[in-house]
Amino acid sequence: MGRLLLLKCFRKDIANLPENRYNKICENENKERQKMKIIMLGAPGAGKGTQAKMIAEQYKIPHVSTGDIFRANIKNGTELGKEAKQYMDQGLLVPDELTVKILLDRVAQDDCRGGYVLDGFPRTIPQAEVLDSALEKLGEKIDYAVDVDVPDENIVKRMSGRRACLKCGATYHIEHIPPKQEGVCDSCGSELVLRDDDRPETVQNRLKVYHDQTQPLIAYYTEKGILRTVDGTMDMQDVFRAITDILG
Numbered sequence: 458m459g460r461l462l463l464l465k466c467f468r469k470d471i472a473n474l475p476e477n478r479y480n481k482i483c484e485n486e487n488k489e490r491q492k493m494k495i496i497m498l499g500a501p502g503a504g505k506g507t508q509a510k511m512i513a514e515q516y517k518i519p520h521v522s523t524g525d526i527f528r529a530n531i532k533n534g535t536e537l538g539k540e541a542k543q544y545m546d547q548g549l550l551v552p553d554e555l556t557v558k559i560l561l562d563r564v565a566q567d568d569c570r571g572g573y574v575l576d577g578f579p580r581t582i583p584q585a586e587v588l589d590s591a592l593e594k595l596g597e598k599i600d601y602a603v604d605v606d607v608p609d610e611n612i613v614k615r616m617s618g619r620r621a622c623l624k625c626g627a628t629y630h631i632e633h634i635p636p637k638q639e640g641v642c643d644s645c646g647s648e649l650v651l652r653d654d655d656r657p658e659t660v661q662n663r664l665k666v667y668h669d670q671t672q673p674l675i676a677y678y679t680e681k682g683i684l685r686t687v688d689g690t691m692d693m694q695d696v697f698r699a700i701t702d703i704l705g
């Protein structure tokens with residue numbers, strides 16, 4: 458419905474309506490559109506990045522990854538980028554307030570008027586609180602926190618099945634995307650390896666950090682009434698279908 462109204466608002470007949478009716482329609486449209494500010498939650502390897510991209514495409518809203526906007530700000534030498542770089546150059550964590558500033562600067566752009574899907578932020582309760590209070594000042598709020606739920610053992614299994622070609626960068630999975638010949642890259646014929654990042658002990662460490670720091674956000678957003686959980690053990694397309702059922 459929101460999409461339909463959006464289209465209508467650009468129609469001449471609507472634009473020529475008396476101002477009060479035009480405003481009414483646009484007001485409804487804005488109400489609908491504001492319901493698309495989404496946060497993605499889920500353990501590393503749960504597939505939330507993939508789902509975030511699919512959501513962005515389906516609902517025509519930007520996929521806002523904090524990693525990407527940091528890089529863009531630094532590359533373009535913006536004031537915020539320079540500020541962030543000072544911390545990073547010293548090996549320090551960028552303060553949450555600054556990260557949120559950079560984020561708000563991004564979501565204030567025109568393409569985010571219909572909403573956005575945040576990927577990679579917030580990762581901690583303090584970050585979520587800074588984000589919420591900053592949005593509140595703008596009269597905005599997050600509408601959905603989508604948790605892609607996958608048990609640790611599934612994630613470890615998924616990751617340990619990955620194989621990578623260090624020569625050409627191609628990636629495989631021994632179960633889901635096997636190479637034609639075991640252990641050999643289809644594209645360049647080099648040997649395939651299990652990357653250190655995908656080793657069970659590395660994955661377990663990342664999961665521990667997730668449980669300690671990020672998982673508390675599930676209770677946080679449950680309390681706010683916006684948490685929606687999907688079973689992330691399903692096939693990628695089925696996970697996405699579950700998400701679109703929720704988002705409408």
Ligand SMILES: [Zn+2]
Nearest residue numbers: 622625642645
């Ligand atoms: Zn290769």
